[in-house]
Amino acid sequence: MRTTRVSYVGMVAVGIGVLLAAGQDRPSAQQTSDPAIRIGDKDLGGVVTSADGPEAGVWVIAETTELPTKFAKIVVTDDQGRYVMPDLPKATYSVWVRGYGLVDSPKVRTAPGKMLNLTAVMAPNAAAAAEHYPAIYWYSMLKIPDKSLFPGTGATGNGMLVTLTSQAQWVNTVKTTGCMSCHALGTKGTRTIPKELGEFKSSAEAWQRRIMSGQAMIQMVTVIGRLDTERALKLFGDWTDRIAAGELPFAKPSRPQRVERNVVLTLWDGMSTSSPTSRSIRRKTSGSW
Numbered sequence: 001m002r003t004t005r006v007s008y009v010g011m012v013a014v015g016i017g018v019l020l021a022a023g024q025d026r027p028s029a030q031q032t033s034d035p036a037i038r039i040g041d042k043d044l045g046g047v048v049t050s051a052d053g054p055e056a057g058v059w060v061i062a063e064t065t066e067l068p069t070k071f072a073k074i075v076v077t078d079d080q081g082r083y084v085m086p087d088l089p090k091a092t093y094s095v096w097v098r099g100y101g102l103v104d105s106p107k108v109r110t111a112p113g114k115m116l117n118l119t120a121v122m123a124p125n126a127a128a129a130a131e132h133y134p135a136i137y138w139y140s141m142l143k144i145p146d147k148s149l150f151p152g153t154g155a156t157g158n159g160m161l162v163t164l165t166s167q168a169q170w171v172n173t174v175k176t177t178g179c180m181s182c183h184a185l186g187t188k189g190t191r192t193i194p195k196e197l198g199e200f201k202s203s204a205e206a207w208q209r210r211i212m213s214g215q216a217m218i219q220m221v222t223v224i225g226r227l228d229t230e231r232a233l234k235l236f237g238d239w240t241d242r243i244a245a246g247e248l249p250f251a252k253p254s255r256p257q258r259v260e261r262n263v264v265l266t267l268w269d270g271m272s273t274s275s276p277t278s279r280s281i282r283r284k285t286s287g288s289w
Contacts, residue, residue: 037082041113044085047077048097050120054081057255058099058120066091070269076261086264088112097121100255103128130248135186137249142239144171145231152228161228170227178223182216191243203237 039045044062048055056079063072067089077083094107097120105121123129130137145160147167152160164170172178183190193206197213200206211220224232 034080034082037084037115039084039113039115042087042090044088044093044095044110044112044114044116045083046115046117048081048083048118048120050102050122052122054079055097055099055102055120056081057257057261058097058102060085060095060097060118062088062093062095064089064091064093072267074263074265074267076256076263078261098132100132100253101129102132104132126248127246129252131188133249133253135184135190137186137251137253138191138243139186140251141242141247141249142174143235144174145235160231161226163226164228173223173226178226182219191240193240193244203241204233205237207233207236207240 034047037045037047044060048058048060054077056077058077058081059074060077060083061072061074062085063070065071071089071091073085073088075083075085090112092109092111095110095116095118096107097105097118099120101123103121103123105119108116108118110116145167149158149160150167150170151165152158152162154160154162185191193203193210197206197209200209211217211224214220
C-alpha cells in the first residue's frame with residue numbers, strides 16, 4: 001500500500017506471546033521477578049493488576065507529543081496481566097490502562113527501557129464502563145421500523161415509502177450503504193446532541209439541523225430521504241433521547257481473547273508527506289511485517 005498522506009496509521013506488528021518468548025534473548029534494561037518479561041532499552045514491560053488481581057485482555061497505551069507528530073503505541077495484556085511494548089522511539093511517554101469494565105487509569109510518565117507495573121481502575125458503575133464500549137454497541141440501540149411496515153405502500157397505505165421493500169433494505173441503509181459509510185455512528189459525538197447545535201423543540205428537529213450542517217449536507221439529506229425522512233428523524237431523535245436519559249447498550253463487549261491479544265498497534269498523527277517520519281511509515285506500510 002502506498003500513501004501520500006498518513007493519518008492515524010495503525011500497524012500490526014508482533015504478538016505479545018512472541019515478544020515474551022523471543023524477548024528473552026534481548027539485552028535487558030530492567031527485569032522483574034517474572035522471567036518471561038524481558039525488555040531492552042527501547043521497550044516497556046510489566047504487569048497490570050487491579051483490586052481483582054491480574055487484568056487480562058486490557059490495553060496498555062503509551063503516548064507522547066515529543067516526536068515530530070503525536071505518537072502512540074498500544075499493546076494488550078496476556079492472561080497473567082503481562083505486557084511488553086517494543087521499539088519505542090526515544091521520548092517521555094504518558095502510559096495508562098484502558099479496558100472493558102474499567103475506567104482509564106491515571107497516566108504515568110516514563111521513558112523506554114523501564115519496567116512499569118500499572119494499576120487498572122475498575123469502573124464504578126455500568127454507565128462509566130460503557131463509555132469505552134465500541135461505537136456499534138451504542139448504535140445498535142437505534143430502533144428500526146417493524147417488519148409489518150414493509151413493503152411500503154405510501155401515504156395512502158401504511159405510510160412507509162413504496163421504495164422500501166423490506167426491513168433488511170432499511171437496515172442496510174443505516175448500517176452499510178448510507179449513514180455508516182461515512183460516520184462512526186455511536187461515538188460520543190454522534191450519540192449525543194451538543195448544546196452548541198442550538199435549541200430545538202425536539203431531538204428530531206435537532207437531527208434535522210445536524211444532517212444539514214457541513215459540506216456533506218446534500219448527501220446526508222439524500223440518504224435520510226431514502227429512509228423516509230420524517231420517520232428516520234424521529235427514530236434517531238428517540239435514540240439520542242434514550243441515551244440522554246441513561247439507557248445503556250443491551251450487550252457488553254468481551255475483552256480481546258487468544259490471538260486478538262497478539263498485536264502491537266502504532267499510531268502516528270497527521271503529518272507532512274516530506275517529514276522523515278512520514279517517509280518511514282510509507283515504507284513500512286508498503287511492505288510486510
